[in-house]
Structure formats: C-alpha cells, structure tokens
Amino acid sequence: xxxxxxxxxxxxxxxxxxxxxxxxxxxxxxxxxxxxxxxxxxxxxxxxxxxxxxxxxxxxxxxxxxxxxxxxxxxxxxxxxxxxxxxxxxxxxxxxxxxxxxxxxxxxxxxxxxxxxxxxxxxxxxxxxxxxxxxxxx
Amino acid sequence: xxxxxxxxxxxxxxxxxxxxxxxxxxxxxxxxxxxxxxxxxxxxxxxxxxxxxxxxxxxxxxxxxxxxxxxxxxxxxxxxxxxxxxxxxxxxxxxxxxxxxxxxxxxxxxxxxxxxxxxxxxxxxxxxxxxxxxxxxxxxxxxxxxxxxxxxxxxxxxxxxxxxxxxxxxxxxxxxxxxxxxxxxxxxxxxxxxxxxxxxxxxxxxxxxxxxxxxxxxxxxxxxxxxxxxxxxxxxxxxxxxxxxxxxxxxxxxxxxxxxxxxxxxxxxxxxxxxxxxxxxxxxxxxxxxxxxxxxxxxxxxxxxxxxxxxxxxxxxxxxxxxxxxxxxxxxxxxxxxxxxxxxxxxxxxxxxxxxxx
Amino acid sequence: xxxxxxxxxxxxxxxxxxxxxxxxxxxxxxxxxxxxxxxxxxxxxxxxxxxxxxxxxxxxxxxxxxxxxxxxxxxxxxxxxxxxxxxxxxxxxxxxxxxxxxxxxxxxxxxxxxxxxxxxxxxxxxxxxxxxxxxxxxxxxxxxxxxxxxxxxxxxxxxxxxxxxxxxxxxxxxxxxxxxxxxxxxxxxxxxxxxxxxxxxxxxxxxxxxxxxxxxxxxxxxxxxxxxxxxxxxxxxxxxxxxxxxxxxxxxxxxxxxxxxxxxxxxxxxxxxxxxxxxxxxxxxxxxxxxxxxxxxxxxxxxxxxxxxxxxxxxxxxxxxxxxxxxxxxxxxxxxxxxxxxxxxxxxxxxxxxxxxxxxxxxxxxx
Numbered sequence: 001x002x003x004x005x006x007x008x009x010x011x012x013x014x015x016x017x018x019x020x021x022x023x024x025x026x027x028x029x030x031x032x033x034x035x036x037x038x039x040x041x042x043x044x045x046x047x048x049x050x051x052x053x054x055x056x057x058x059x060x061x062x063x064x065x066x067x068x069x070x071x072x073x074x075x076x077x078x079x080x081x082x083x084x085x086x087x088x089x090x091x092x093x094x095x096x097x098x099x100x101x102x103x104x105x106x107x108x109x110x111x112x113x114x115x116x117x118x119x120x121x122x123x124x125x126x127x128x129x130x131x132x133x134x135x136x137x138x
Numbered sequence: 139x140x141x142x143x144x145x146x147x148x149x150x151x152x153x154x155x156x157x158x159x160x161x162x163x164x165x166x167x168x169x170x171x172x173x174x175x176x177x178x179x180x181x182x183x184x185x186x187x188x189x190x191x192x193x194x195x196x197x198x199x200x201x202x203x204x205x206x207x208x209x210x211x212x213x214x215x216x217x218x219x220x221x222x223x224x225x226x227x228x229x230x231x232x233x234x235x236x237x238x239x240x241x242x243x244x245x246x247x248x249x250x251x252x253x254x255x256x257x258x259x260x261x262x263x264x265x266x267x268x269x270x271x272x273x274x275x276x277x278x279x280x281x282x283x284x285x286x287x288x289x290x291x292x293x294x295x296x297x298x299x300x301x302x303x304x305x306x307x308x309x310x311x312x313x314x315x316x317x318x319x320x321x322x323x324x325x326x327x328x329x330x331x332x333x334x335x336x337x338x339x340x341x342x343x344x345x346x347x348x349x350x351x352x353x354x355x356x357x358x359x360x361x362x363x364x365x366x367x368x369x370x371x372x373x374x375x376x377x378x379x380x381x382x383x384x385x386x387x388x389x390x391x392x393x394x395x396x397x398x399x400x401x402x403x404x405x406x407x408x409x410x411x412x413x414x415x416x417x418x419x420x421x422x423x424x425x426x427x428x429x430x431x432x433x434x435x436x437x438x439x440x441x442x443x444x445x446x447x448x449x450x451x452x453x454x455x456x457x458x459x460x461x462x463x464x465x466x467x468x469x470x471x472x473x474x475x476x477x478x479x480x481x482x483x484x485x486x487x488x489x490x491x492x493x494x495x496x
Numbered sequence: 497x498x499x500x501x502x503x504x505x506x507x508x509x510x511x512x513x514x515x516x517x518x519x520x521x522x523x524x525x526x527x528x529x530x531x532x533x534x535x536x537x538x539x540x541x542x543x544x545x546x547x548x549x550x551x552x553x554x555x556x557x558x559x560x561x562x563x564x565x566x567x568x569x570x571x572x573x574x575x576x577x578x579x580x581x582x583x584x585x586x587x588x589x590x591x592x593x594x595x596x597x598x599x600x601x602x603x604x605x606x607x608x609x610x611x612x613x614x615x616x617x618x619x620x621x622x623x624x625x626x627x628x629x630x631x632x633x634x635x636x637x638x639x640x641x642x643x644x645x646x647x648x649x650x651x652x653x654x655x656x657x658x659x660x661x662x663x664x665x666x667x668x669x670x671x672x673x674x675x676x677x678x679x680x681x682x683x684x685x686x687x688x689x690x691x692x693x694x695x696x697x698x699x700x701x702x703x704x705x706x707x708x709x710x711x712x713x714x715x716x717x718x719x720x721x722x723x724x725x726x727x728x729x730x731x732x733x734x735x736x737x738x739x740x741x742x743x744x745x746x747x748x749x750x751x752x753x754x755x756x757x758x759x760x761x762x763x764x765x766x767x768x769x770x771x772x773x774x775x776x777x778x779x780x781x782x783x784x785x786x787x788x789x790x791x792x793x794x795x796x797x798x799x800x801x802x803x804x805x806x807x808x809x810x811x812x813x814x815x816x817x818x819x820x821x822x823x824x825x826x827x828x829x830x831x832x833x834x835x836x837x838x839x840x841x842x843x844x845x846x847x848x849x850x851x852x853x854x855x856x857x858x859x860x861x862x863x
Contacts, residue, residue, distance in 0.1 A: 046400075047833070047834055047837055047838065048834050048836070048837050049568075049570075049834075050570060053568075053569050053570035054569060055563075055569055057404075060404045060407045061407055061410070062368075062371070062407035062408040062410070063408075064368075064371070064372070064408065065309070065367060065368025065369075065371050065372050065408045066309070066368070066408075067408075068407060069407070080568050080569035080570045080571075080830075081568055081830065081831070081832050081834070082400070082401045082830065082831055082832075083401035083402065083562055083563065083830060084400055084401060085404070094403070095399070095400040095403060095412070096400070192774070193773045193774060193776065194770070194773045194774055300711075300712075301711040301712050302712040302713070303712070303713055304712060304713040304714070305710060305712045305713060305714075305715050305716070305720075306712065307716075308716070331711065334712075334713070335707070335708050335710075335711055335712060335713050336707050336708075336711065337711050338677060338707075338711060338728075338731040338735075339673070339705060339707055339708065339709050339710055339711065339724065339727065339728045339731060340673065340674060340675075340676060340677040340678070340705050340707065340728060340731050340732060340735070341675065341676045341677060341705065341707050343677055343731075343734075343735060343738075344679075344680065344735075344738070344739060345738050345739075345777055345778055346774065346777055347738055347767075347770055347771065347774040347777055347778060348677070348731075348734050348735060348738050350770055350774070351730075351731075351734045351738075351763075351766060351767055351770060352711060352731055352734070354730070354763075354766055355710075355711070355727035355728075355730050355731060356710070356711045356712065358723070358726075358727050359709075359710035359711065359712055359715065359720075359724065359727060360710075360712060362715065362719075362720050362723050362724075363710070363712070363715055363716075363720065366715070366716065366717050366719060366720055367716060384762075384766050386761075386762035386765055386766065387730075387759060387762045387763070387766070389758070389762075389803070389808065390726075390756075390758030390759040390760075390761075390762055390801070390812070391723070391726070391758075391759065393758045393801045393802060393803050393804075394722075394723055394726050394756050394758060394759075394799075394801065395719075395723050396802065396804075397799060397801070397802045398719050398722045398723060398799075399719065401562065401830075401831065402562055402717075402718060402719040402722070403719075404562075405562070405717050405718055405719055406717055406719060414804065427766075427769055427770075428769075429762065429765045429766035429769050430765050431765055431768070439811065440762075440765075442808075443808050443811075445804060445805070459773055460769075
C-alpha cells in the first residue's frame with residue numbers, strides 16, 4: 001500500500017523546476033509543469049541514468065522531411081546518458097513507449113494544515129500550517 | 139534434401155549482361171556522340187569495380203573464347219533459364235557509364251545502353267527484364283531517362299551504383315524517387331562505385347579485394363542516408379533493392395543504427411519508427427553473395443538474425459563467381475523459404491512483374 | 497537528499513564485489529596540463545592557430561554533437577572545468593562509485609592526433625603522454641595509453657620506444673579514422689614498435705581522416721557520423737588483414753575501442769567468401785581472413801549492441817569469442833555504459849569475469 005510522503009515545500013519547485021527526492025527509499029524526481037506536478041522514478045528504465053540530471057526539452061515531430069514541429073517545450077526530459085526522451089506527463093519513452101517507461105508516482109499539493117492531521121510521512125523537514133507541500137505516493 | 143539449390147520458375151533478380159566494348163553502343167548514340175567517341179578514341183568504359191579478368195568477375199567456364207562472360211542473350215539464357223530453370227531474369231548492366239564526369243556524355247551513354255539492352259537482350263528473349271541505367275550526374279537527365287524507358291514495361295527497376303558523389307538520401311535526388319514511385323519501379327542499388335570519392339572513408343585501398351569488401355560498408359552508408367534524410371517519409375511507396383550487397387552485415391548495422399536512433403532521433407524527427415522497421419518495409423536484398431560460413435546451420439542462424447522472410451530475393455549474380463556448382467541458394471534455407479525468395483518476394487517487390495502474371 | 501542517496505544503494509551492491517577493468521575511459525587532459533611539456537614554439541602556435549583537424553571548423557566538431565562535449569550531462573564537475581578534467585570528481589563519480597579496479601585512459605582531444613600539422617601532432621602526443629603520467633602518479637587505478645602521432649610512423653615508433661618498459665602504459669593508442677587505412681605501409685613502424693614493447697595497439701573510433709565519411713561523400717547528420725564509425729572500422733580491419741601485417745608481426749594485438757562489435761562476425765564471413773575467389777591477389781595471407789580476426793583482435797563493449805532479440809546478442813558475442821570481449825564504459829561520454837547493467841544478464845559467471853576484467857588483465861598484463 002502506497003504511503004503519502006511529504007517531500008518538498010511547493011515553493012521549492014517552481015514552474016519549469018524539478019527536484020530529486022526520496023520517498024520510501026526510492027529516488028523520485030518531481031517536476032512542475034506550469035503549476036502541475038508530476039513524479040517519476042529517477043532511474044532511467046533504459047540503462048539507469050539519473051533522469052533528474054537530464055535536460056528539459058520539447059517534443060519534436062515531423063510530418064514532412066525538413067520540417068521540425070517543435071511543441072510542448074519543457075515537458076520532455078532527456079536522460080543524461082544515451083539521450084532517450086521521456087514524456088514527463090506519462091513517463092513513457094518516445095522511442096519505445098509501450099515497453100520502456102519511467103515509473104510514475106502519484107503526486108499532489110496539500111496544505112500544511114491538512115498534512116498535520118496525517119496520515120503523512122514527512123521524513124526530512126518540518127511542515128508549517130500555512131504553506132503548501134508536495135506529497136508523493138510511494 | 140536435394141542438392142539442387144535452384145528453384146524452378148524462379149525470378150533471378152541479378153544477372154549481368156556484358157557490353158563487349160564502346161563500339162557495341164555506337165549504333166545507339168546520336169551522330170554527334172558517335173563521332174566524338176570515335177574521334178577521341180574512347181573505346182572502353184569498363185569499371186574498376188569489376189576488373190575484367192578478376193576471378194570474381196566471372197566463373198572461368200562462363201567466359202567465351204575472348205574471355206568475355208555473359209556476352210549474349212543466348213549464353214545467359216542457357217545458364218539461367220536452361221540449367222537453373224529460372225522463369226525470369228532481371229538484367230543489371232554494370233557498364234561504366236555511371237562513372238563519366240560529363241553529365242551530357244553520361245546521359246547519351248545511358249540512353250544508348252538502355253536501348254542496346256532492349257535490342258540485344260529484351261527483344262531476343264521474352265523471359266528477360268531489365269533495369270533502367272540512369273545518369274546520376276544530373277537529376278533532370280536521370281528523370282528524363284526514367285520517363286523515356288518506363289514506357290517499355292519490360293524495364294522493371296531503376297539502377298544506380300552503391301557509391302556515389304553524395305549520399306543517395308540527399309534531397310536533390312528526390313525527383314528520381316518520385317519517378318520511381320510514379321512508375322512502380324524499385325530503386326535498385328548495385329555494388330560498384332562512380333569513383334567520385336575513395337571507395338573507403340579511409341582513402342584508396344591497396345588491393346582489389348578491399349575495394350570489393352568495401353561495398354558492404356558502402357551499402358550501409360546509403361541505407362543510413364536514405365532513411366535519415368526522410369526518403370521513405372516522403373515516398374512511402376518506394377522500394378529499394380540492394381543488389382550484390384551481401385546480406386549478413388544487415389543485423390549488426392541495424393542494431394547500431396537503431397540504438398543511436400533512440401538517442402538521436404530528434405535530429406531526424408521524420409524517422410518516426412525504428413530503422414529496422416523501415417528497412418523491413420522498404421528494403422530488399424539479393425542473396426548473392428551470401429556472406430555466411432558454408433555450414434548450413436550457420437546460414438540458418440544468419441537468416442534468423444534478419445528477422446524477416448520477406449527481405450531476401452533470389453539472385454544468381456551470374457556471371458560473377460559467388461558460388462560453386464548450382465548452389466544459387468546456399469544450403470540452410472528451408473524449402474518454403476527458398477520458394478518464397480524465388481517467387482513471391484520478387485513479385486511483391488517488382489510491381490511490373492505482376493503484370494505478366496495476370 | 498540528492499544523488500548520494502542512490503550512491504549508498506550502490507555501495508551495498510559492492511559486497512558482491514566485481515573486479516571491473518574499464519577499457520575505455522577518457523580523461524580530459526587540458527592544454528594547460530600539457531603546457532610544461534610543450535616547447536614555447538608549439539605553445540605559441542597553439543595559442544595562435546590552435547589544432548586544425550581535417551575538417552572545416554577551428555573549434556568543435558564537423559558534426560555538432562547532441563550534448564555539450566558529447567558528455568553525460570551529469571559528468572560536469574561541480575567545481576567547474578570540463579567533464580573528466582577533475583580527478584577527484586571522476587574518482588568519486590566513476591572509479592569509486594562502481595568500484596573499478598583499473599581504467600585504461602584513452603585521451604582524445606586535445607592530443608593533436610590527426611592534425612593537419614604532423615609536427616604539431618608529434619609534439620602534442622608526447623606532451624599528452626607526460627600529462628597522463630601526472631594522473632597515474634596520483635591515481636594508481638589509472639593506466640596510460642601511448643598516444644602516437646600516427647600519421648608519422650617513424651615519430652610514433654620513437655614515442656613508443658620512449659615509453660616501452662614503463663608499466664604505467666598499457667597500450668599504444670590510435671584513432672580509427674586515419675589518413676590512410678590502418679594496414680597501409682606508412683603505419684607499419686607503429687606496429688613494429690608496439691610488438692617490440694609488448695604493447696597491444698588500441699584503436700578508438702573517431703578522428704577525421706580527411707576523406708569523406710562515406711564512400712559516397714559526406715552524410716548530413718550526426719547520427720550518420722555515429723553509424724559510420726562502424727563502417728570505418730570494417731574498412732580498417734579489412735586493410736590490416738589484407739596488407740599482411742599479422743604475417744609480418746604475428747604477435748601484434750589490436751583492440752577495437754568503441755567501434756561496436758555486432759558487425760565483426762559478418763565482416764569475417766564476407767572476407768572469407770571473397771578470399772576464396774581472390775586469394776591469388778593476396779598470396780601473403782596464410783590463412784582465412786576470419787582466422788586473423790580471431791587471433792589478433794579484441795573488442796570493447798561500449799556502445800553495447802542492443803539487439804531486438806537478446807539471444808542474438810549472445811550469439812554474436814559467442815561468435816567473436818568471450819575471451820575477446822572487454823568491458824568499457826566510455827566515461828564521461830553521453831553514451832556511457834553503466835558497468836552494473838550493460839552486459840546481458842544471461843552471461844555465465846565465468847563469462848562475466850572474463851569480460852569485466854579477466855580478458856583485459858591478460859591482454860594488458862595488469863597483474
């Protein structure tokens with residue numbers, strides 16, 4: 001059964017930002033895409049690179065050779081090793097989406113006041129009532 | 139298991155008619171070129187890709203008294219249709235017209251060569267088909283030659299050499315591929331060089347055997363180029379036949395290419411699926427030379443690594459000396475696969491051959 | 497709470513400690529490290545004209561890489577400097593982290609190899625070798641390679657002889673894109689000196705030959721440059737066999753580094769087939785080409801082949817010979833192979849031991 005882990009203050013991960021956290025001993029990278037939070041296993045499912053160290057990029061597609069259709073800027077993470085692309089929203093790799101995907105974790109933003117009621121695990125820092133926190137289910 | 143390694147009624151996808159000398163083409167050149175060829179003393183366009191006396195260029199018993207192999211439709215027919223009982227032969231003429239530096243002269247010689255093939259070969263034996271030799275020196279001329287020859291339905295393919303001035307995927311060549319697609323002609327890429335570049339990326343090799351070995355890497359480069367530039371994204375109907383390319387290099391090449399594609403595909407985003415999938419859909423390879431060990435089990439393993447029964451085409455590569463006896467198909471192919479590569483794969487590749495079947 | 501977390505997890509795994517020899521590790525020896533070993537003339541020359549590779553760009557590469565310096569994005573030292581230029585950081589990130597027992601240093605640029613100016617290559621090769629010794633002095637797990645100015649056979653041989661007998665050097669080091677194919681006579685003094693010094697010759701993919709990257713001219717894309725390294729290697733192996741260098745130097749050992757290996761069995765088969773017909777042209781060969789491959793060539797693993805069917809990878813490895821394959825990581829480059837996950841899981845323990853270290857220890861005489 002997944003537990004809910006308080007892993008960061010929401011203000012630590014601004015839009016376009018990311019943070020490597022641990023929850024239940026797992027390395028997880030939390031992304032903020034324009035206010036929406038996503039959490040993926042930090043370990044690249046291809047050969048184990050640390051996704052948090054990768055570069056944020058967009059999705060490039062083409063319907064005609066010579067045309068580069070570049071969208072969703074900032075929503076793709078490229079592994080720092082081997083440069084595979086992963087969709088931050090789904091964890092799926094671009095080149096082998098059905099078989100190779102980074103594990104996703106549930107993530108939400110909760111008010112400090114609610115967290116204090118439990119059942120949350122805040123491993124590393126104090127939670128104050130008036131702030132927002134990122135909560136990962138792992 | 140019999141020792142007959144041919145298939146009755148097979149479509150032999152690689153047979154090489156020999157042009158004895160430039161004089162044979164003179165009747166097919168217009169008067170200006172005819173006179174200038176004579177005045178300038180141009181009497182041979184034989185290519186260094188196949189030194190005439192090299193053992194690989196022809197099996198000894200297939201040479202006539204003057205040393206020339208495959209010199210007439212009858213000689214070729216006796217071997218291919220007679221002894222091997224093939225039903226159809228596709229003629230790929232390798233005379234060195236594609237090496238000429240003058241695009242005008244090259245176009246004139248391509249026209250002459252294609253007309254010579256019609257008159258001396260196709261008109262003499264109804265079982266013969268041929269490839270259109272085109273002047274890659276000039277894309278417009280090349281398209282013109284395809285348009286001119288494509289009217290004759292006995293031309294079933296367009297033929298270019300594996301080693302060119304620039305890689306075949308480059309986009310200025312695409313009108314050629316559009317013409318291929320329009321006329322239902324696969325692009326046949328045959329071993330050989332236009333000698334615009336050294337035959338290796340490390341310069342000119344010492345020995346002929348290195349030149350011939352370098353054909354396989356030459357094909358690998360072209361396969362990468364055609365895919366990376368997006369030829370198949372633009373021309374989904376185009377089929378490419380690698381002829382006399384060798385076969386067993388393909389899996390290793392595709393592993394490497396596929397691996398890099400996964401990391402680098404954003405550079406070529408129109409390549410939207412793994413290279414091996416594109417290759418299985420668009421490329422075919424002729425079986426000779428079959429570059430595996432002689433052991434049938436090894437041949438079986440090599441075929442298994444291709445992961446496709448559709449990709450190979452029967453070909454003797456006559457008169458090149460690739461095998462001994464009548465082992466056009468090496469031991470290790472199952473009877474079903476033999477039949478498939480001999481008939482259904484070529485029919486699926488060469489649209490114009492199906493017209494005959496109707 | 498950052499990357500150290502997973503480092504701890506890794507440390508547990510090291511209880512079942514694997515002896516790993518990394519046969520392709522790239523130190524970044526900066527030009528400043530080499531300065532004490534360069535004459536004032538060459539130092540000023542480098543400041544003024546720089547290195548001129550056999551392509552058009554004065555800085556960088558003929559084809560733009562996909563990552564800065566073609567490096568892993570996490571390999572930039574926190575204290576600044578280029579990837580693999582900070583010995584302490586790379587000890588921590590690579591040698592300690594994976595528990596690597598020995599790593600063969602294969603310095604790439606700036607070493608002057610293949611420069612248009614051969615005298616500059618001569619000077620820089622020697623300086624690069626001195627610079628490596630600074631690191632082997634500080635970190636005994638590192639082994640040096642004798643960088644040679646390979647376009648000058650005689651100068652290369654002299655550099656090898658200068659280093660012969662020094663146990664810090666494990667091999668002679670060349671790049672695969674030589675100005676002529678590596679079997680050609682101009683390179684023979686290198687092989688002669690290497691055999692004399694009992695050093696294998698490691699040939700690493702890359703470099704610029706000055707010729708187009710394909711036999712049909714230059715391709716358009718970096719991905720093609722990457723696939724073309726394997727074609728260049730095929731040509732190189734063919735040349736070495738056909739020129740008869742292994743008949744001349746029966747003890748010569750060649751290591752193909754970062755060239756891939758999936759192509760190697762098929763190349764041997766192809767050459768054998770042709771040789772059957774054309775042996776009259778090369779009467780100096782005493783055996784089938786594939787026999788020379790078996791006897792004289794070793795390969796390193798990175799970039800590990802990724803086959804569609806995993807059994808095919810094992811088959812290819814068996815065809816090459818499990819005693820000829822040596823692990824390499826390519827640290828700090830972008831297509832780095834992690835020692836813990838890159839080899840096929842179905843190898844036997846014995847095969848793993850050989851590939852991770854046994855073959856390299858024997859070849860490089862590391863014990």
